[in-house]
Amino acid sequence: GIQVEQSPPDLILQEGANSTLRCNFSDSVNNLQWFHQNPWGQLINLFYIPSGTKQNGRLSATTVATERYSLLYISSSQTTDSGVYFCAVANAGNNRKLIWGLGTSLAVNP
Amino acid sequence: NAGVTQTPKFQVLKTGQSMTLQCAQDMNHEYMSWYRQDPGMGLRLIHYSVGAGITDQGEVPNGYNVSRSTTEDFPLRLLSAAPSQTSVYFCASSLQGHEQYFGPGTRLTVT
Numbered sequence: 001g002i003q004v005e006q007s008p009p010d011l012i013l014q015e016g017a018n019s020t021l022r023c024n025f026s027d028s029v030n031n032l033q034w035f036h037q038n039p040w041g042q043l044i045n046l047f048y049i050p051s052g053t054k055q056n057g058r059l060s061a062t063t064v065a066t067e068r069y070s071l072l073y074i075s076s077s078q079t080t081d082s083g084v085y086f087c088a089v090a091n092a093g094n095n096r097k098l099i100w101g102l103g104t105s106l107a108v109n110p
Numbered sequence: 111n112a113g114v115t116q117t118p119k120f121q122v123l124k125t126g127q128s129m130t131l132q133c134a135q136d137m138n139h140e141y142m143s144w145y146r147q148d149p150g151m152g153l154r155l156i157h158y159s160v161g162a163g164i165t166d167q168g169e170v171p172n173g174y175n176v177s178r179s180t181t182e183d184f185p186l187r188l189l190s191a192a193p194s195q196t197s198v199y200f201c202a203s204s205l206q207g208h209e210q211y212f213g214p215g216t217r218l219t220v221t
Contacts, residue, residue, distance in 0.1 A: 004152075031207060043200060043212040086152055088210075096141050096160065096207035097168065100152030 002027045006087055006101035013077050013108045021072040021104045023087030031090035031098065032063050034072050038083045046072070046085075077108045111136050116201050116213035123191040123220045131186040131216050133201030139211075141204045142184040143168070144176065146197040147215075153200065159184055191220045 003026040013019055034046040047054050047061040054061050063070040074081055084105050088098040117132045143158035155168030159178040175187040198217050204210040
């Protein structure tokens with residue numbers, strides 16, 4: 001089945017810094033989503049982005065489907081950005097059956 | 111809209127007991143799914159449904175049953191709980207498989 005690898009596994013930032021999180025996947029996909037799990041466990045959908053670029057405030061994401069990777073950019077990080085960021089993908093065989101990476105754990109210090 | 115709701119928030123079971131985790135959504139989403147999350151891991155798909163009366167297995171379906179009699183509800187049943195089922199369970203819904211919306215989770219401990 002499709003494999004999803006996220007890097008780095010852990011990241012520590014000072015408030016105000018920028019960061020880039022990466023998601024590599026092993027097969028073609030037609031569904032890719034980024035999620036944030038906050039320290040209280042709540043999962044929030046950040047982007048549905050099987051291809052192209054999207055922006056939402058300080059967050060943006062780019063997926064290059066032909067090269068099998070996606071990037072999540074966080075600019076001017078805030079302490080509320082702390083938590084775990086997950087990438088999840090599905091391929092054309094079943095675009096609802098998401099396969100998840102292990103996540104990037106982000107800590108933003110004041 | 112309440113979004114996706116799950117009950118209970120916490121549950122402790124003894125080995126061999128049965129229980130049902132409830133999940134409901136009020137967004138008229140046709141797709142619903144159940145995941146489990148274990149420490150240090152991503153989410154793993156247990157079962158999913160693409161509409162009322164239609165369910166299918168995910169990556170880790172053993173020990174769990176589901177049914178989907180209405181668009182709104184998608185309960186997950188543990189027939190005979192085992193310690194290996196200690197986990198946090200999340201329910202999610204989406205429209206046409208796009209952005210998935212998650213419930214707050216149920217933390218289950220099996221002793």
